[in-house]
Amino acid sequence: MLLKRLRLRGFKSFADKTDIEFAPGINVVVGPNGSGKSNVVDSLSWVMGTQVVRQLRGAKMEDVIFAGTPKRQPLGRAEVELVIDNSSGQIPVDLVELSFGRVLYRSGESRYSLNGQSSRLVDVVELLSDAGVGRTMHNIVGQGRIDAVLAASPQERRLVIEEAA
Amino acid sequence: MLLKRLRLRGFKSFADKTDIEFAPGINVVVGPNGSGKSNVVDSLSWVMGTQVVRQLRGAKMEDVIFAGTPKRQPLGRAEVELVIDNSSGQIPVDLVELSFGRVLYRSGESRYSLNGQSSRLVDVVELLSDAGVGRTMHNIVGQGRIDAVLAASPQERRLVIEEAA
Amino acid sequence: VEEMLVSAYAETSTHFAALFAVLFPGGEGRLTITEPENLLETGIEIEARPSGKSLKRLSLLSGGERTLSAIAFLFAVFRARPSPFYVLDEVEAALDDRNLQRFCNLLREFGQNAQVIIVTHQKPTMETAEVIYGVSLGEDGTSLVLSHRLKDIGVES
Amino acid sequence: VEEMLVSAYAETSTHFAALFAVLFPGGEGRLTITEPENLLETGIEIEARPSGKSLKRLSLLSGGERTLSAIAFLFAVFRARPSPFYVLDEVEAALDDRNLQRFCNLLREFGQNAQVIIVTHQKPTMETAEVIYGVSLGEDGTSLVLSHRLKDIGVES
Numbered sequence: 001m002l003l004k005r006l007r008l009r010g011f012k013s014f015a016d017k018t019d020i021e022f023a024p025g026i027n028v029v030v031g032p033n034g035s036g037k038s039n040v041v042d043s044l045s046w047v048m049g050t051q052v053v054r055q056l057r058g059a060k061m062e063d064v065i066f067a068g069t070p071k072r073q074p075l076g077r078a079e080v081e082l083v084i085d086n087s088s089g090q091i092p093v094d095l096v097e098l099s100f101g102r103v104l105y106r107s108g109e110s111r112y113s114l115n116g117q118s119s120r121l122v123d124v125v126e127l128l129s130d131a132g133v134g135r136t137m138h139n140i141v142g143q144g145r146i147d148a149v150l151a152a153s154p155q156e157r158r159l160v161i162e163e164a165a
Numbered sequence: 166m167l168l169k170r171l172r173l174r175g176f177k178s179f180a181d182k183t184d185i186e187f188a189p190g191i192n193v194v195v196g197p198n199g200s201g202k203s204n205v206v207d208s209l210s211w212v213m214g215t216q217v218v219r220q221l222r223g224a225k226m227e228d229v230i231f232a233g234t235p236k237r238q239p240l241g242r243a244e245v246e247l248v249i250d251n252s253s254g255q256i257p258v259d260l261v262e263l264s265f266g267r268v269l270y271r272s273g274e275s276r277y278s279l280n281g282q283s284s285r286l287v288d289v290v291e292l293l294s295d296a297g298v299g300r301t302m303h304n305i306v307g308q309g310r311i312d313a314v315l316a317a318s319p320q321e322r323r324l325v326i327e328e329a330a
Numbered sequence: 331v332e333e334m335l336v337s338a339y340a341e342t343s344t345h346f347a348a349l350f351a352v353l354f355p356g357g358e359g360r361l362t363i364t365e366p367e368n369l370l371e372t373g374i375e376i377e378a379r380p381s382g383k384s385l386k387r388l389s390l391l392s393g394g395e396r397t398l399s400a401i402a403f404l405f406a407v408f409r410a411r412p413s414p415f416y417v418l419d420e421v422e423a424a425l426d427d428r429n430l431q432r433f434c435n436l437l438r439e440f441g442q443n444a445q446v447i448i449v450t451h452q453k454p455t456m457e458t459a460e461v462i463y464g465v466s467l468g469e470d471g472t473s474l475v476l477s478h479r480l481k482d483i484g485v486e487s
Numbered sequence: 488v489e490e491m492l493v494s495a496y497a498e499t500s501t502h503f504a505a506l507f508a509v510l511f512p513g514g515e516g517r518l519t520i521t522e523p524e525n526l527l528e529t530g531i532e533i534e535a536r537p538s539g540k541s542l543k544r545l546s547l548l549s550g551g552e553r554t555l556s557a558i559a560f561l562f563a564v565f566r567a568r569p570s571p572f573y574v575l576d577e578v579e580a581a582l583d584d585r586n587l588q589r590f591c592n593l594l595r596e597f598g599q600n601a602q603v604i605i606v607t608h609q610k611p612t613m614e615t616a617e618v619i620y621g622v623s624l625g626e627d628g629t630s631l632v633l634s635h636r637l638k639d640i641g642v643e644s
């Protein structure tokens with residue numbers, strides 16, 4: 001399984017539709033302070049089902065919707081789509097490509113989709129865990145979070161191994 | 166008032182007597198990871214009276230005493246002396262130079278000194294606060310602590326200003 | 331279930347010792363299980379001894395030593411139970427030049443068998459890339475992404 | 488006592504606005520007092536608006552923006568109520584090249600009227616030094632300090 005393409009629209013500082021085509025191997029993201037690099041990381045954990053707003057640095061989930069700049073009006077929804085290449089068959093479905101989607105409206109309504117069809121969070125999470133991406137997403141290390149591994153309790157460290165097992 | 170000289174012996178990774186002569190203006194400290202740079206910072210807050218072990222990254226105060234390496238035996242005490250140039254008269258005592266000392270023995274006994282004479286912590290703290298160095302020592306920003314200013318509560322931020330006032 | 335945990339712990343601690351030796355040449359790292367008779371509730375202790383030093387409590391390690399130990403732990407889990415992709419956001423900020431090189435060598439190795447997305451301001455890390463994405467702010471204050479397929483274009487951070 | 492506090496708050500917030508404008512050209516920073524009628528228990532809110540952006544909650548700021556805002560706050564307090572010396576331990580680790588330059592300019596300014604001790608791995612910060620102290624580990628694993636009075640000796644970090 002490989003990440004193929006990430007599409008953002010109205011997610012945090014990404015007002016306009018933005019596509020990122022990932023390559024196998026090492027993909028390096030660079031840019032000035034405040035340009036939106038960590039927002040890309042947040043969009044990956046969001047589309048994969050993160051429910052904890054604090055992990056996205058917000059106070060309420062609505063904080064992920066583009067809130068405007070002096071030159072741009074705020075938008076009414078945040079959308080992220082992640083297309084995964086499943087030609088290795090790691091995810092046990094009969095599809096070469098899978099696309100996960102998540103939309104949030106200012107009203108608070110939130111939707112998940114799988115290959116364009118509306119689906120439930122639990123379906124998304126289950127498919128991802130078949131692919132080796134657990135609920136605690138230890139494969140995503142956010143900015144400033146590397147030290148948390150050492151600062152964590154011994155039990156929390158066990159959970160990391162258990163999850164991955 | 167200016168920091169003139171810092172003398173460490175048996176404090177954390179500084180087993181042998183080590184002198185650092187400070188200059189006015191900007192003094193830059195460099196060196197590889199784990200070489201002892203932050204230990205120098207810890208020794209400054211320690212000699213000025215820090216009581217909170219966690220601020221020195223230890224679990225008990227004894228952790229500041231040189232604990233040995235494969236090639237060196239542990240020592241029985243940690244000593245730090247800070248010599249201050251008071252020729253500007255900022256500290257209201259009739260002395261051009263002042264030296265603050267602190268010693269900790271493995272037994273747990275701890276001593277403070279002022280110009281070589283044994284003194285109490287409260288005397289040290291009072292003299293320093295006359296010189297504009299408050300108890301909360303906001304003029305010392307430890308490694309990884311810059312973000313704590315923003316993460317702090319509004320009341321904690323007020324304390325920083327109040328202390329300095 | 332217990333079988334699974336036993337082998338996951340065992341493999342993770344073997345990888346941890348090996349990775350620690352790579353990141354701290356001459357040092358020694360170990361994972362220990364606090365309650366081996368109760369695997370479902372046990373904790374995992376990390377012992378880290380940089381080269382030339384005695385073993386002390388984790389909190390006394392330096393900023394850079396803590397980062398390297400945490401990287402050794404995470405990458406040990408990744409090795410024992412691989413995940414299809416990894417995302418790392420400025421994890422190497424506290425490292426000095428020498429340790430940054432060691433981290434980059436490890437990153438290159440991982441990049442051969444896994445997809446890694448890494449945010450960084452460090453030039454040596456940028457040089458490990460197959461593809462570099464430059465994120466910037468447009469005139470209107472919103473984020474834009476440009477991608478540079480060829481490694482040889484230097485991107486100013 | 489209250490008078491003292493009023494003037495300390497007022498001066499700190501004037502300096503904060505000025506320093507924020509220096510560190511975020513085109514941006515706007517403000518300190519506000521949450522309970523002006525009760526100065527002994529009030530809190531201080533920080534508002535930070537980087538250039539070209541709308542004001543949002545502090546937690547949404549980026550790592551580098553948070554560092555710069557914190558530096559603006561601390562240096563504002565230092566300006567309003569100077570202390571004879573300052574000790575800063577790798578405070579600028581999250582900054583990109585441009586913001587690192589802005590920080591170094593501010594550091595040089597402060598170094599003219601105060602004594603500053605700063606631990607760093609960043610080359611631009613090293614170049615602001617009057618004196619550089621190199622800390623290293625001896626053969627026996629204990630710390631040693633060498634000092635270089637002359638600025639022109641490059642010290643490898």
Ligand SMILES: Nc1ncnc2c1ncn2[C@@H]1O[C@H](COP(=O)(O)OP(=O)(O)OP(=O)(O)O)[C@@H](O)[C@H]1O
Pocket residue numbers: 011012013014031032033034035036037038039040063064065066067068143465537540543547548549550551552581
């Ligand atoms: N909902 C939103 N609408 C508009 N802008 C937002 C929203 N949420 C966050 N932002 C903006 O995104 C910016 C932070 O972006 P991000 O954290 O990705 O920066 P970064 O590139 O990681 O920078 P650094 O190198 O400093 O870590 C902030 O300036 C913030 O104002």
Ligand SMILES: Nc1ncnc2c1ncn2[C@@H]1O[C@H](COP(=O)(O)OP(=O)(O)OP(=O)(O)O)[C@@H](O)[C@H]1O
Pocket residue numbers: 176177178196197198199200201202203204205228229230231232233308380383386390391392393394395424622
């Ligand atoms: N009581 C002690 N006795 C001996 N060594 C100690 C003691 N306390 C701490 N140390 C050692 O000091 C080292 C940490 O030093 P310090 O934190 O000053 O490093 P640093 O130069 O700041 O590195 P970095 O650049 O990674 O932040 C650790 O390796 C630790 O083992």
Ligand SMILES: [Mg+2]
Pocket residue numbers: 037038039143549550551
């Ligand atoms: Mg970031």
Ligand SMILES: [Mg+2]
Pocket residue numbers: 202203204308392393394
């Ligand atoms: Mg340090």
